[in-house]
Amino acid sequence: MSALPHVRPIFERLSRGTHLSPDDEPFFSALSSAKFGDYADYFAPLGFELIRHEREFFYFAPNDPDKVPDTLPRIAVFSYILIDHAANQGELIEDFILGRNFLISALPHFSLDRYAALLRQVEVHDAADLKLILQHLERLGWLKWLGIDEFRFLRPFHRVFDRCLELSTQLASPTDAERPDSTV
């Protein structure tokens, strides 16, 4: 145990659902090191699967996918609306979301009645509710505050993109040729 640096704070964060990315030093460096396997082996008997995402961030696998706290559907709807907005702007989605800073007051979530109606379904009614979602995203390690009103999304937001890709293949049932993971 003594050979694994920062194991206790790393465990505390990961077990709360936090994702560790380059903004979470020194824990990120510890996990990125050659000892990643040791950390994974250490946590495995405790029932936690340490995942190293291909975009280089770390998190514990969800323990029970069927038990969904109220906050997670809110986060999902918030994220999907942001992606939908980026797509309508004609921007590359990942560049749009991960490549710029955002202001709460300039978020597109109440710019369309359709978006507002979708948010109402998950009990999000105003900018204050949006801020609660953003605070939760910060706890997950998906965003970083840069000021009172300004923030940027962090690398672990790729988990949303991954889910979108899964949904587009599973729910739309496209042909293999159209699948995003098929070779070109």
Add this chain to the structure above:
Amino acid sequence: MKVNAQTFFNFCSGHVPLLRQLAERTGELSEAEIAGLIREHTLSQEELPETTWRRLCELQILVPTEPGSGYYLLAEPVARLLTYLFDEANPTTPEIVRGYIASLETLGGQLLRAVETDNVTFVGLAFHEINNTLRKIHADLEETQRAVQNEVAAFKANRERVAVRDRYRQIVYWMERFVEPMVDIVRPDAAMAAAFEETERLLRLAREQSLFNDHPALERNLRYLRLVRQHALRVFQECRKEFQPLYESLRRSSFIATGAAIALERLQREGIGNWGTQPVIGTCALRMQHVPGDAAISLALRRVIEHPPELAPVISFDETPEVPSGLVSQIWLNALPGEAIAALPLDDLLEWLAERYPDKSTGEILSGFSRLIFLETIQARFSEKPERDYSTADGTLHGHPLQIELA
């Protein structure tokens, strides 16, 4: 009608922005559209828009789509000239390249026949046509490469709000329409290479078997064949490289956008109750309680140690010597109906109770009174006698006499 070249170019030199706009428009233009463009680009007050319009028609820059029509086209020779002048390029379609290949095959057949019949004139003509075809292929390949580069640059610089899925479709169109089929044609084991090899074989055959002795032309064609073959493959590999990153990133973005749209559409249609867990991104959520720390354990121990001693409660196990008053009262109540029924009928129940049980308290007398009047075997009614007082062991009751008898 012949157009005077000097007049034509003089007009063009004064109307370059207008000509550029006309060149950028594809397809038919209505009179209204042309008039709008003329007004937009007529900077000088020296020329009226009507004059510009008339000159465009006189110089055959614009030609009607059909006689008397209100729609016009930019004349094809002018369009080609403008394309050349503005360095704009059009991509070569696979059909055009296939046409060149077919042309080379036809020319090869003609060349073979000319060689077999020793027809030097026909061999020379075939050589000339092969050379022309190769030059066209080379020029078209150059133009295609420029067109692709222009398209990629325009695409990257495009700041118009076009949905990412539409942008993806544009790139897919270019990839599928021009680049991919062309690579299939020009790759070393495909149709173009086979046609070139056959042409080269026939050219060598002509040199060996024919009287045709224009060896420089022969060498020129052979050199050109090798050049075009290498150039074609390189051009389309370059085109593919230009488009591939755009294609990949837009393709990914398009699928991400599609996934988000599917999730939102399901939420809109089915509501949050039926949305399910699939669109939700799960996270680990351990509800943990910390093990008590040393300080907490010390505090708990100190509280136990410092707690003042207290004697344990003593429980008496001795039997009670007296009959409880409640039990005595219950025994009396149970026996009361039998005694009362034996004395029936009674004109005044309360008087009978007070006189018969003078040591009973007011509460006990009233309990006996209630027990008797609610017995099913006894019927009770108030008499017409006046109200009176009834003395008990600890008080006085006041009321009308109540008669009871068997029901």
